[in-house]
Amino acid sequence: MSSQTQERWSVEIAGMPHFDQAMDRIYAWFEGEIIDRPPVRFSAHNAFVEQQKGHLAGMNAEERKALWFDVEYQLDMFERSIEGRVWHGETFPVFSPNLGPDVYAAFYAGDLIFGEVTSWIAPALKDWDDMDALRLDMDNVYFRKIDELTMQALERCPGKYLVGYTDLHPGLDCCVGWRGPQQFCLDMYDSPENVHRLADLAISGFETVYDHYDDILKAHGQLSVNWMGIPTFGRMHVPSCDFSSLISPAMFEEFGLPILQREVKTMTHNIFHIDGKGVARHRDAILSVPEVHAIQWVQGMGHDLPIMQWVPLIKEIQARAPIIIDLNKAELDDFMEAMEPEGVFLWIATESEEEELELLDRIAKW
Amino acid sequence: MEELLDGLYTAVLNGDASGAVENVTAALNAGAAPEAILQESMIPAMMEVGRLFELGEAFVPEMLIAARAMQSGLQILRPHLIAADVEPVGKVVLGTVSGDMHDIGKNLVGMMLEGAGYATVDLGVNVSPQAFVDAVEKEGDVDLVCMSALLTTTMPQMRATIDAFKHAEIYDDVKIMVGGAPVTPEFAEAIGAHGSADDAGQAVKVAQRLTGLAA
Incomplete structure (x- = not known):
C-alpha cells in the first residue's frame, strides 16, 4: 500500500495538539518532501530513567531481573518521565515494552541477563546438532512478559501516550545471540551451510511475532511504532544488523542481505538503523533493497564524533533515501550550513521546552 | 626451507x-x-x-x-x-573493565599480541579494578596491562582501575593501554593511561612502543 493511500486516524495525546501536522511532516519526509520544515524529534534529559539506573546499580542479577519484569514499576517510571510534558516537533511519547535487544532471540531459546541499561543473552546453541530444538515459543517467559507489558500499557495509555511494539532483531544479530559473536564469526568460515540454516530459522518466526503485536496495537487504535518513536499508520519496522560491523561486504551480501530482504518485505515503512561506520560499509547492499525506505545514521563515540566529519557520507545517503541524523545542538548551525534539508529528519537532545521552540524556529528557516 | x-x-x-x-x-x-x-x-x-x-x-x-x-x-x-630457551617478548595482562561484558575486541587484541610474541593473561570480562591489581601482583613480571571498554558508561572503570594501581603502588611498574570504541587518546591521557589503540592491529604497534620493542 502506498503511504499516501493508507487509512489515517488521529490519536489524542495530552501536550501534543499538533499530532496530525506532525504525522503529515513524517509522511512527507518518507517521500523526500518538506511541508514547512524538516521533522525534528527532541530527546530530553530524563531524571526518572537516571533514577532507575541508580536503583539497578546496587542490585544483584536476580533483583535486576525482578525490576525489569515489574510491569507496574516500568509503567510508573515511564509515566512519571512524561508527566506534564509538552511535545514539540515530531516528538511522540511512546512506551515500547522493553526487555533488551536480544528478546527476539530469547523468544526461541536462551536466558537474558539484565544489566542497568540493557540486557544480553547467554548463547544457547553450543552444538549445531541442537539447532532443531530451537523453536519460536510464544508462551515462554519473555514473550508472556512482553505481552503483559503491552496489554497493561494499552490499558493505561489513552490520552497520554502511544504504545509501540518491542525491539525485534530477527536477522544475523539473532544468530549472534544464540552463538555468541566470536563463535559466529568462526562459523561463517567453518560452517557456512549451518549459518544459512540458522539465519533462516531466525527470520522464520519474524512475521508471526510482528503480526501478533501489530494486531494487538491496531485493535486498540494504535499506530505502528517502536523504540525509534516514528509512528506510521501502516507497518513500521527498524531493521538493523550491528553484527555486520565485524564482517566484509561479501559476507554481508551472502549471509545478511537475503535475511534483510525477507525481514522488510511485508512492511510499509522500513527505517534501517546504521549504527556506525562499520555497518555503513554495507550501505550499497542495504540500499539495494527497494523496501528499505529510509536510513537512521548513528555515528559512534570517541573518534567518530563530531557529526561534521560524516557530512559526505550523509549526503551520499541523502541522495538515495531519507535519513535520520542524531546531532548535538551545538552542531546544528554548521550542519544546516553544509546540508540541504530535503530528506533529513533531525534528532536533538534538549534541556528545556524553550530550547526546543527556539530550535524549531531556527530549523524552519533552513 | x-x-x-x-x-x-x-x-x-x-x-x-x-x-x-x-x-x-x-x-x-x-x-x-x-x-x-x-x-x-x-x-x-x-x-x-x-x-x-x-x-x-x-x-x-x-x-x-x-x-x-x-x-x-x-x-x-x-x-x-x-x-631452545626462547622467551616471550613480554607479558601482558588484559581484560574488559567492570560492568562491561563485551569481549570480542579484547580477545582480538590478546590474539594479536600473542601473535606478536607476547605471553598473555586474559582476565575475561567484567573485571574489577582490584582483580586487575591482584593479577599484576600475582604474575609479578607484567610489562603491559590492557583494558577494554565498549560503553561510555563503563569507561570510568578504566580510571578507577588506574587509581587502584596507584593506590597499590604498582602504577609505575607497568605500562597501561586502553581501547574500545569510545576511547580516545585524549581520554587515555586524562586518566593516566600510557597509550590507546583504535583496533587490534594498532594495539600491537602501541604495545611494542610501550614495551620498548619499537620506537
Missing part, C-alpha cells in the same frame, strides 16, 4: 590451521630453528593480518581464523621454543 616458511606464512595469513600445523612440523623436521619459524614466518603473517585489518581489507572473521591457525602452529612449536 624458505618454501616451508613461506607456506607457513600463507597458512597463518589465510587461517588454514591444518596447513599451519603441517608446515610447522615440516619446518622443524627440516631442521629450522624454532625462533626462526616464529620470527620469520608466523609473527610476520599475523602482523600482515593486522595491517590488512587496519586498511579495511580484512575483517574480524579473517583475524579470528588467522589467530586460530597461529595458535594451532604454536601448539606444535611451543615445546621447541621452551627447549
